[in-house]
Amino acid sequence: MDKGRLFVVSGPSGAGKGTICQKLVEDTNIELSVSMTTRNPRSFEKDGINYYFVTKEEFQKTIAEDGLLEYAEVYGNYYGTPKEMVMQKLNEGKDVILEIDIQGAMNVKQAYPKGVFIFILPPSMAELRKRITGRGSETEDAINMRLGETLKEVSYIDKYDYCVVNGELSEAVERVRAIVKAEHSRVSESILHLIKKYEEEI
Amino acid sequence: MDKGRLFVVSGPSGAGKGTICQKLVEDTNIELSVSMTTRNPRSFEKDGINYYFVTKEEFQKTIAEDGLLEYAEVYGNYYGTPKEMVMQKLNEGKDVILEIDIQGAMNVKQAYPKGVFIFILPPSMAELRKRITGRGSETEDAINMRLGETLKEVSYIDKYDYCVVNGELSEAVERVRAIVKAEHSRVSESILHLIKKYEEEI
Numbered sequence: 347m348d349k350g351r352l353f354v355v356s357g358p359s360g361a362g363k364g365t366i367c368q369k370l371v372e373d374t375n376i377e378l379s380v381s382m383t384t385r386n387p388r389s390f391e392k393d394g395i396n397y398y399f400v401t402k403e404e405f406q407k408t409i410a411e412d413g414l415l416e417y418a419e420v421y422g423n424y425y426g427t428p429k430e431m432v433m434q435k436l437n438e439g440k441d442v443i444l445e446i447d448i449q450g451a452m453n454v455k456q457a458y459p460k461g462v463f464i465f466i467l468p469p470s471m472a473e474l475r476k477r478i479t480g481r482g483s484e485t486e487d488a489i490n491m492r493l494g495e496t497l498k499e500v501s502y503i504d505k506y507d508y509c510v511v512n513g514e515l516s517e518a519v520e521r522v523r524a525i526v527k528a529e530h531s532r533v534s535e536s537i538l539h540l541i542k543k544y545e546e547e548i
Numbered sequence: 549m550d551k552g553r554l555f556v557v558s559g560p561s562g563a564g565k566g567t568i569c570q571k572l573v574e575d576t577n578i579e580l581s582v583s584m585t586t587r588n589p590r591s592f593e594k595d596g597i598n599y600y601f602v603t604k605e606e607f608q609k610t611i612a613e614d615g616l617l618e619y620a621e622v623y624g625n626y627y628g629t630p631k632e633m634v635m636q637k638l639n640e641g642k643d644v645i646l647e648i649d650i651q652g653a654m655n656v657k658q659a660y661p662k663g664v665f666i667f668i669l670p671p672s673m674a675e676l677r678k679r680i681t682g683r684g685s686e687t688e689d690a691i692n693m694r695l696g697e698t699l700k701e702v703s704y705i706d707k708y709d710y711c712v713v714n715g716e717l718s719e720a721v722e723r724v725r726a727i728v729k730a731e732h733s734r735v736s737e738s739i740l741h742l743i744k745k746y747e748e749e750i
Contacts, residue, residue, distance in 0.1 A: 465735070467742070473748040500743050508733045511742070517625045521733050528730035531723050533667070539703050540669070540713070547673040 349474060351529055352435040352458055355522070356451035357466035357498040362512040366466060367445045369519045376441040378441045379432050385423035388483065400427070412546060416446070416453035441526065448499045455505065462529050464522060465506040469513040470485040471496070508509065552658055552728045553636040553731055557724070558653035559668035560698040562679040564714040568668060569647045578643040578728060581634050584610065587625035590685065600630070618648070618655035625673045627652060643728065650701045657707065664731050666724060667708040671715040673698070 353376070357363050371378045382398040384405050393399045400408075405424045408414055417426030427444060435442045444454065444461075455462055468474040474496065478489050505511055508525050512518040555578070559565050573580045584600040586607050595601045602610075607626045610616055617629030629646060637644045646656065646663075656663055670676040676698065680691050705711055710727050714720040 429596050467739075471746050486592060497747060500694065500746060503637075503735055503743060506735050507740045508730065509735045510733050521729060524726040524729035527723060527726035528710065531712050531727060532665075533705055533711045537669075537705065537711045541705060544673050544702060545699060 347428075350438065350440040350442060351526070352436060352454075352461040353441065353522075353529075354451050354454050354463045355445050355466060356448050356463070356506075358468065358474065359447070359492060360481070360496075360497050361468045362464040362477070362515065363445050363466040364516070365515060365524050366512065366519055366522055367443050367511075370443060370514070370522055370526075374441075374523065374526065376443050377435055379427055379442050380443045381444075381446065382414070382417075382426045382428055383423060385421075385425075397456065401519055415457055416450045418447065418449040418453065420428060420447055420449060424455070427454065448486065448502050452502065462525070463506040463508070464505050464525060465509045467500070467509055467511045469511055473513075499544050552640065552642040552644060553728070554634065554638060554656075554663040555643065555664045555666060555724075555728060555731075556656050557645055558645050558650050558665070558708075560670065560676065560701050561649070561694060562683070562698075563670045564678050564679070564717065564720070565647050565668040567717060568712075568714065568724055569645050571662055571717070572724055572728075576643075576725065576728065579627055579637055580644050581644050581646045583627055583629055583646075583648065584619075585624075585625060587627070597608060602666045617659055618652045620649065620651040621656065622649055629656065644712050645710045647726070650679050650704050654704065654707065664727065665708040665710070666727060667705050668720070669702070669713045671704075671713055675715075693709060693712040733739055 355367055356364050367378060370376055380394065380398060382400055384400060385401050387399050389416060391397065392495065402424065405426065408426065409417060413429055414426040415429040415432055417424060425447065427450065429448065432442050453465060456464060468477065471493065474494060475489065478484060478492060484492065509522045510518050557565050557569055572578055582600060584602055584607060586602060586604050588702065589595065589601050593599065597725065604626065607628065610628065610736060611619060615663055616628040617627060617631040617634055627649065627654070629648065635642050648656070653665060657665060670679065673695065677691065677695060680686060680694060712720050712723045
């Protein structure tokens with residue numbers, strides 16, 4: 347059976363990766379991997395849907411049990427991807443989408459190089475500043491620190507397979523959807539099995 | 549400016565690559581490269597649209613002038629791709645689709661490795677036999693020879709980037725269209741230019 351693909355969607359904070367993933371999950375069979383974090387939930391976030399919100403102690407226990415595909419510390423908080431859930435879905439032939447920051451994505455790349463790595467870019471730094479400011483959850487100092495961080499993050503882009511500029515949301519979603527579809531036509535082991543079938547058939 | 553991409557659509561005779569390319573050209577901006585051949589036109593084929601039909605002498609003159617991106621001899625006839633037209637379109641930022649046999653595709657891969665190589669597969673050998681027979685232009689001996697040839701051709705599949713099984717035509721076209729879209733999101737030199745812009749902007 348054709349195995350599921352792991353799509354890692356990542357990019358700077360404010361590029362809109364969360365919204366893109368949400369849209370994609372709404373109208374395709376692709377399933378969203380829910381991350382584990384020790385950071386505080388934002389007002390609109392729900393435990394088990396946006397993240398599994400856990401204490402630092404619970405997180406460290408999961409690390410010790412080797413239960414994470416990747417984890418990283420960002421701005422003093424832990425973020426991680428529960429390993430078992432992802433692997434189980436892939437084995438069932440389901441596609442999984444993982445929305446994570448760049449540090450996490452690079453760790454997933456080491457643990458699971460067969461993943462498809464998609465970088466979401468804001469259309470410009472000016473637009474990114476506007477988006478982060480509009481969110482209202484950060485002080486100006488924090489925003490400036492984050493924009494500096496963004497430039498460093500963007501330099502990782504050549505470690506990715508694809509890059510989607512999120513100017514118009516619907517266009518960006520359409521592009522990621524095309525990437526998912528195209529990746530299912532990649533020449534891979536499953537296609538080489540098909541060839542064997544042809545040889546037996548003639 | 550973003551340069552056009554060259555998509556090389558290839559596969560065994562009867563897999564339906566011609567129909568797929570035609571559909572794609574009808575409803576996208578992608579332009580079909582017209583090949584040059586010394587074989588006789590089939591009843592429905594038009595000079596300059598399906599192929600440039602030329603004499604063996606004219607073909608050899610074009611070879612001598614280094615005017616072909618690739619050429620090959622198949623079943624005693626020459627087939628080739630006029631080089632200048634393809635390169636000009638790519639430089640204008642247009643995508644070009646090239647429908648050619650496997651031997652030709654392998655030569656293009658050497659001449660232009662940045663091309664995107666798509667292999668069209670028939671759903672089964674039984675279906676392929678049905679399609680070739682239905683065409684009515686071949687004797688049974690010729691069909692058997694061609695099916696044997698097909699198996700040899702299919703072994704080149706691992707030199708390709710993508711493989712699309714042409715069972716349902718509309719689904720196959722949809723897949724090739726997704727590949728074209730996805731390839732425009734590939735991390736490439738043009739995206740690395742965008743990053744430079746961000747650095748200047750901050």
